[in-house]
Amino acid sequence: MLALLGALIAPLTAGSAALNDQEADALIGRLAKPAPATISFTEVRFSKLLRAPLIVSGDLGYSGPESLDRRVTAPYREQTSIRGESVKVEREGDKPRSFALKHAPELRGLLSGFSAMLAGDPVALRKAFNVEMAGNDDGWTLKLTPTDTKARRRLQQIEVNGRHSEPRCFSMTTADGASSVLLLGAASAEPVAPDVTLIALQRRCGSGQGS
Amino acid sequence: MKLTRSALLLLFLWLVLLAGLTWFVQRQLQVGTDLRLFLPSPTTPEQRLLLEEIGEGPASRVMVISLEGVAPEQLADASRTLVENLQSSPNFRLVTNGDISLDSVPDELLAYRYLLSPTLDERPLDQKYLHSQLQERARDLASPAGAFLEPWLPRDPTLELLKVLQRWQPMQEPNRLFDVWFDREGKRALLLAQTRAAAFDPDQQRLAVEQLNAEAERLRRDEGVTLTFSGAGKFSVMMEERTRGEATALGTAATVGMIILLLVAYRRIGSVVLSALPLASAGLAGLAAVSALFGTVHGITLAFGFTLIGVAQDYPIHLLSHRHATRSPVEAARELWPTLATGVASTCIAYVTFLFSGVIGLAQLACFTVAGLAVAGLTTRFALPVLMDPEGRDFGDSAWLGKVWQGMQRLPRPRWAGVVAIALSVAAMVFAPQPMWESDLSKLTPVPKELLIQDQELRSELGTPDVRYLLVITAADTEYALQKLEALDAPLQKLVADGAISGYDHAARYVPTAEKQRQRQARLPEPATLRADVDAAVKDTPFRPDVFEPFFADVEKARRLRLLTVDQLRDSPLGVSVEMLLTRHGDEDDKAAARTTALVTFSGVQDVAALERFAAGSGVTLLDTKNASETLVTHQRIKILWSLAVAAVLLAGVVMFALRRASRVYRVLAPMALTTLLIIGILQAAGVSMTLFHLIALILAAGLGLDYALFFEHAADDPMEQRRTLHALLVCSASTLMVFSLLALSSLPVLRALGLTVSIGVVSNFVLALLLTRPTPPAHGT
Numbered sequence: 001m002l003a004l005l006g007a008l009i010a011p012l013t014a015g016s017a018a019l020n021d022q023e024a025d026a027l028i029g030r031l032a033k034p035a036p037a038t039i040s041f042t043e044v045r046f047s048k049l050l051r052a053p054l055i056v057s058g059d060l061g062y063s064g065p066e067s068l069d070r071r072v073t074a075p076y077r078e079q080t081s082i083r084g085e086s087v088k089v090e091r092e093g094d095k096p097r098s099f100a101l102k103h104a105p106e107l108r109g110l111l112s113g114f115s116a117m118l119a120g121d122p123v124a125l126r127k128a129f130n131v132e133m134a135g136n137d138d139g140w141t142l143k144l145t146p147t148d149t150k151a152r153r154r155l156q157q158i159e160v161n162g163r164h165s166e167p168r169c170f171s172m173t174t175a176d177g178a179s180s181v182l183l184l185g186a187a188s189a190e191p192v193a194p195d196v197t198l199i200a201l202q203r204r205c206g207s208g209q210g211s
Numbered sequence: 212m213k214l215t216r217s218a219l220l221l222l223f224l225w226l227v228l229l230a231g232l233t234w235f236v237q238r239q240l241q242v243g244t245d246l247r248l249f250l251p252s253p254t255t256p257e258q259r260l261l262l263e264e265i266g267e268g269p270a271s272r273v274m275v276i277s278l279e280g281v282a283p284e285q286l287a288d289a290s291r292t293l294v295e296n297l298q299s300s301p302n303f304r305l306v307t308n309g310d311i312s313l314d315s316v317p318d319e320l321l322a323y324r325y326l327l328s329p330t331l332d333e334r335p336l337d338q339k340y341l342h343s344q345l346q347e348r349a350r351d352l353a354s355p356a357g358a359f360l361e362p363w364l365p366r367d368p369t370l371e372l373l374k375v376l377q378r379w380q381p382m383q384e385p386n387r388l389f390d391v392w393f394d395r396e397g398k399r400a401l402l403l404a405q406t407r408a409a410a411f412d413p414d415q416q417r418l419a420v421e422q423l424n425a426e427a428e429r430l431r432r433d434e435g436v437t438l439t440f441s442g443a444g445k446f447s448v449m450m451e452e453r454t455r456g457e458a459t460a461l462g463t464a465a466t467v468g469m470i471i472l473l474l475v476a477y478r479r480i481g482s483v484v485l486s487a488l489p490l491a492s493a494g495l496a497g498l499a500a501v502s503a504l505f506g507t508v509h510g511i512t513l514a515f516g517f518t519l520i521g522v523a524q525d526y527p528i529h530l531l532s533h534r535h536a537t538r539s540p541v542e543a544a545r546e547l548w549p550t551l552a553t554g555v556a557s558t559c560i561a562y563v564t565f566l567f568s569g570v571i572g573l574a575q576l577a578c579f580t581v582a583g584l585a586v587a588g589l590t591t592r593f594a595l596p597v598l599m600d601p602e603g604r605d606f607g608d609s610a611w612l613g614k615v616w617q618g619m620q621r622l623p624r625p626r627w628a629g630v631v632a633i634a635l636s637v638a639a640m641v642f643a644p645q646p647m648w649e650s651d652l653s654k655l656t657p658v659p660k661e662l663l664i665q666d667q668e669l670r671s672e673l674g675t676p677d678v679r680y681l682l683v684i685t686a687a688d689t690e691y692a693l694q695k696l697e698a699l700d701a702p703l704q705k706l707v708a709d710g711a712i713s714g715y716d717h718a719a720r721y722v723p724t725a726e727k728q729r730q731r732q733a734r735l736p737e738p739a740t741l742r743a744d745v746d747a748a749v750k751d752t753p754f755r756p757d758v759f760e761p762f763f764a765d766v767e768k769a770r771r772l773r774l775l776t777v778d779q780l781r782d783s784p785l786g787v788s789v790e791m792l793l794t795r796h797g798d799e800d801d802k803a804a805a806r807t808t809a810l811v812t813f814s815g816v817q818d819v820a821a822l823e824r825f826a827a828g829s830g831v832t833l834l835d836t837k838n839a840s841e842t843l844v845t846h847q848r849i850k851i852l853w854s855l856a857v858a859a860v861l862l863a864g865v866v867m868f869a870l871r872r873a874s875r876v877y878r879v880l881a882p883m884a885l886t887t888l889l890i891i892g893i894l895q896a897a898g899v900s901m902t903l904f905h906l907i908a909l910i911l912a913a914g915l916g917l918d919y920a921l922f923f924e925h926a927a928d929d930p931m932e933q934r935r936t937l938h939a940l941l942v943c944s945a946s947t948l949m950v951f952s953l954l955a956l957s958s959l960p961v962l963r964a965l966g967l968t969v970s971i972g973v974v975s976n977f978v979l980a981l982l983l984t985r986p987t988p989p990a991h992g993t
Contacts, residue, residue, distance in 0.1 A: 072353075
C-alpha cells in the first residue's frame, strides 16, 4: 500500500553526493521526535488494477515503537491501529477487520522505518534495513532496503525524502511493482491531482530537495 | 530332596505343560487397555454415544500444547516449526496453531467459495452488489490491508473466500500474536493437536506423548522454549504408567515378603519352590482361558486377576502345614481335599456370576479367576503331593502352636459383640455423610488436581468445546442431519447473543446442505450477464475493467461444480473437524440401518437451563455426559449387586451341600457374612464411597473368609490336627495380610480400594472364624 515505485524509477537528485555512514547517522539522529508524535499525511496508492491512483489523507499518530495509528479523514473515515503484531482496520459502516502484521510486510517496513527515524536511532534502522543516503541537509534521500531476504520478497524498498530534520515523503515499492507514496507534514498540505502520476509525485518529493 | 522316578516324570510333564501354556498364551494373548471394557454394554443411543465420546470423542483426542519462555516472536516461530514436525507424524491427525491464511485453502476448494458463503442467500451477484463491493475494495486497497488483498482482487472482488474462512474459524477466537494463537497475556503460544489414537488407547497414545516429549526436549535444548501439553491421552498414559509402576513395585515387595515368610514358616527352599507351582499353573491357566475365550485381555483384568488368584498360594500352604509324621503327603492331601474343594468350588461359583454381569472386563476377570483357582486346587490335590518330600517337620508336634490353640480355647465368645458390630456397621452405612457409591468415573483414575486445573485453563484460553454438554441429532442420512443443523443455527445464534453459551460448532457451519448449495449455485449469473454487470459496475470506480478475468472463470466453474459433500472435505484439514461432528453409523450395503449422528458442541456454557429449554423446544437431545456416565455406572452397579446376591446364594448352597448340617453351615458362613458387613461399615465410617473395585475386593475377602472358616471347622478334636490347621491358617492370613496391606499403601485409588478392603477382610475373617467357627471346647459341649 504505502510503497513507492518512484524510488526505483526516479533518479536521485543529480549532483547530490552519497553521504558516508557517519553523516547519515548524524542526520538520522536529528530526525528524532519525542513520542507521541502526530503528523498529517496524504497517501497516493498506485496499482496495476487501477486506472487512477487512490488518494486518502489524514494523520499518523506514533506513540511508541509498536504502536502506530493511521487515521484517514478524507475522502472517508477509516482508522487503522497497529498494536504489536496485530493490525485492526475500522471503517465507518463496516465490520472491523483484523490481521497480523506478518501479512503486511510493507506496513511492518513502514512501522520499523518510522519508529527508528522518530527515535533518531540509526542502529535500529540499520538492523532492519540497508541504509543508503544521498543529498545534503537541504534535500536528502534515504534509501532503505530490507536486510531480511524474506521481507525483501514482498517489500522491495522504502525511500524517504526530506529536508533538514523533516521527512517529507515516504515512498514504498513492493516486489510486485505496486507502490504508494506518503506525503508527510507540509508536503501533504498541497493538493494532489486525482490523475497524478508516480513520476510527478516523485518530482514533487524530490523538488523539496531543490537546490 | 529325593524324588522317585514317577515323581520326576510328573514334574517333567507338569513343567512341559506349563511351557506349552506359556507358548500358547504368548501367541494368543493381546493386552487391551480400553477402560470401556469395564463399563457395561450401552443400552440406549445416548449411552452408546457417551462411550464413544469418552473413548474417542472430539474432546478426548485433543491435546493442548503451550510454548513459553522466550519472546513472543520466537514462540510464534517455534509454534510453526512444531506444527510442521507434528503434522508429518503418523501419531497426529491434525495440528493447528491458528495460522490460517488465504493460501491455506486447498486449490480444489477455492471455486466452492460461492456455494459455501451465505452471500448469495441474501442478494444476487448483480451490478448493484458488485458496484458497492468494488467501492469497498478500492478503500481496502488504500488501507494497510491493501497489499495482501491486492493479488486476490482480480479473482475474488467480493472477498467470498475471506467470508468462508471467517465462518470456519472457531466462534470464540483465541488471542493471536504473530498470526498464531496465544494466551491473553501474550506469554504462551498455544496449539491444538489431535491424536490419531483414541484417548483410552494408551499404547498408541504413548507414541504421541513420547513424540511430544521429544519435541519438548528439542525446543528446550535448542531454543530455550518450555513446552507443556495436556489432554485425556496424556493423562491416560500417565496414569497407566503410575499404575504399572506402583503395581510392579508393590508386587515385587509382596513376592519377596512372601518368599521370606514361607522360608521362615517351612525352613525348606525345596518346599517353597514347589509351593509356587500351583500358583504359576493357575496364572498360566487363567491367561490361557481368557485368551482362548476373549482374544484380548484388559490390562486391569491381568493386574486384578493375578491379585485375586494370589489366594491360590493358600492351597499349597495348607498342604505343607498338614505334613504328617505318619502319613504321606498324598494321604494328607486326600484328607484335606473335601475342605479345600468346598472352598475352591464355592469361590469359583461366586466368580462365575460375574460372567453374566454384562461387563466384559468382569467376565474376563471371572474367567481368569475361575480357571486359575480350579487349576491351583486340582494341582495342589493331585500333583503337588506326589512331588513333596514326605519327610519334614510335623507342625502337630509344635509346642507353641499347642499353647496358642489352648489360649484361643479360653477366649470369650461374646455374642453381644457381634450384635454391636452389626449395629455399628449398619449405623455407619446409614449415617455416613458421603454417598454410599462412587458414581464419578473419573474418580477411579484421578489425575493430579494441578494438572486438571492447568488443562482447564489452557482449554478455556483456546475456547475448545466443553466436554460436558452436547446436542445429539440423529438422522437417516448426512443431508437430513445437515438440514436439521441448519434449522438450529438461528436459535443457536440467539443463545450466543443471550450469553447462555459463548460459542457452538456443528458440521453445517462447514458444509451447507446440498439443497442450499444448489440454491446458491442457481443464483450465480451466466457468464455474459456477469461480464455486463461487472463492466457497468466498474465504471465509476478506480478499477480497470479488464482485470477481472479470473473472477469470471471462477464463477463459471462454480456454476458447474458437483456439490461439495462431507466426504470430499474429509481429506482436507477441515475434514477432521467435520468428521468429529458428524458420524455415519451402519454398514454401507444396508441403507435402511444406516444413520447419521450429528453433534453440536458448545464452548463457554453459562446457562444450562437455557440450553435445556432450547433442546426441549427444538426436539433435540441435550446430552449431559456427566449425568449419562453416572447413570451408566449406576446401572452397572445394580447389575453387579444382583450378581453378588446370586453369588452369595450359590456360595451358601455349595457350603450347605458340602457340610449338610445347619449348625456347621452357620458356623462357616457367619464370619464371612459378618465380615462383609463390617468391611462396608468401616469403609463407610472412614468416608470412602464404594466403587466397582471395592465390590470385587469384597468377593475376594468373602472367599478368604470361607476358606478360613472351612479349615477351622475342619480341625477335628485331634490336638495335632488342630495345631497343623492353626499353622496353615496363620501362614495364609499373615501372607495375605502382608500382600494386601502393601496394596493399601498405594497412592492409586483402584489398588488402595483392593488392598484396604481385603486387609480389613483378612483380619476380620480370621478373628471371627476363630471366635465363631472354631469347634467349641469339649468342656462346654457341642
